[in-house]
Amino acid sequence: MSTRIAKPAARMRKQPRQARSIATVEAIIEAGAHVLSELGWAGFSTNKVAEAAGVSIGSLYQYFPDKLALVEAIRRRHFDHVLSVIREASAEEKPLRQFARELVRGMIGAHSIHPTLHQVLLDEAPGDRGSRAAHASFQARYLEHYAAAVAQYRNRRKDTETMARVLSSAVEGVIHNAARRNMLDAPELQKQLVELISAYLSGSRAT
Amino acid sequence: MSTRIAKPAARMRKQPRQARSIATVEAIIEAGAHVLSELGWAGFSTNKVAEAAGVSIGSLYQYFPDKLALVEAIRRRHFDHVLSVIREASAEEKPLRQFARELVRGMIGAHSIHPTLHQVLLDEAPGDRGSRAAHASFQARYLEHYAAAVAQYRNRRKDTETMARVLSSAVEGVIHNAARRNMLDAPELQKQLVELISAYLSGSRAT
């Protein structure tokens, strides 16, 4: 990656300049992700986020003009993370099984801290204004990566997109479910998930 | 369906006796499922449910002592439905592919009306008091059915439970996702889901 440009800065009321304020903003976003994942969009209130961040509510509004701007910041951070994971797993050509293993490892990593954040972000949290576009674009790129993998391991040209959709939602389903039951670390679960992916992509031809 | 015995009646303030009130209660439960699925536990308010049911808020409290009793009624109805679907699909011995097809068809049917009800019921909605037990018991029986199917098509004795877990959550994930995008009826999606199940259960033996 070329020199990290401070991201387009998501709608902010004021740019943090000192190290102290940068840490504050970071804490707020992190706490926001936590609250969002734990309580859902329902329980996501600015007061709770501030408290969870160990910060005054005033500080929150010092940097985020409103609730939505905060959600957008959280969304952006999470999406970036997830995309990088898939990109890495599907980079280079590698044996199917290895791809599956890396994908599972990466996805579990991306969800183990905030188990349901992904779901909430996609399904519950509203995305008014410009975020609608970013949202769709994330979904598209997300699926693209899966589709690329499918195309690579499956010679059939048809149904690639559908397969990508099925695969991604299956993986998400398993991980989400495991997270809810604190089973994300169970190695046999990881193994079985790898198995599921491999089986589907290698395609058993039994009737 | 054999003669439906009026279920043990979930905690109710008053038993509906006339046809009119039975219809009212039914409308309330149905509307409740709708609201719960559409707005999540967050947006689930008794006032909204009453309005959606086309009934006065007073009528709701005529039969349900409080919000939780209503959720329990909704939960009970949905769980019964889902269980019967799995039971039917995994009844008798049948070829793997046929089992998969029937399972997919049934699960899609059970989720097409209230796409996310299942998730909300399991993850978000609280279950104080005695419902905790019913909740766990449902989960257990739910998994049992999957496990039975896994055991039937897979000779390996090990990991049956994990496989059941993986399978069920994968299926749920795909269906939930498809529902959110109004793709539940897409035949190629159904086909691919059947494929996924079959592939996993018939087990590709590549390392």
Added chain:
DNA sequence: GAGAATATGAAGAGGATACTCACATTCATT
């Protein structure tokens, strides 16, 4: 030490919530 950056939290203004109750309507039964 001056001025900017950062942090605070009580308070305002508004809305939503679960639930009650006194009353109106409709039913089943005679």
Added chain:
DNA sequence: AATGAATGTGAGTATCCTCTTCATATTCTC
């Protein structure tokens, strides 16, 4: 047709949270 039970109504209560602001206090940079 009449009577009492069953059913239905919805304005109203009290409570709790919400998002956000602002005047003030602290901490940093230079």
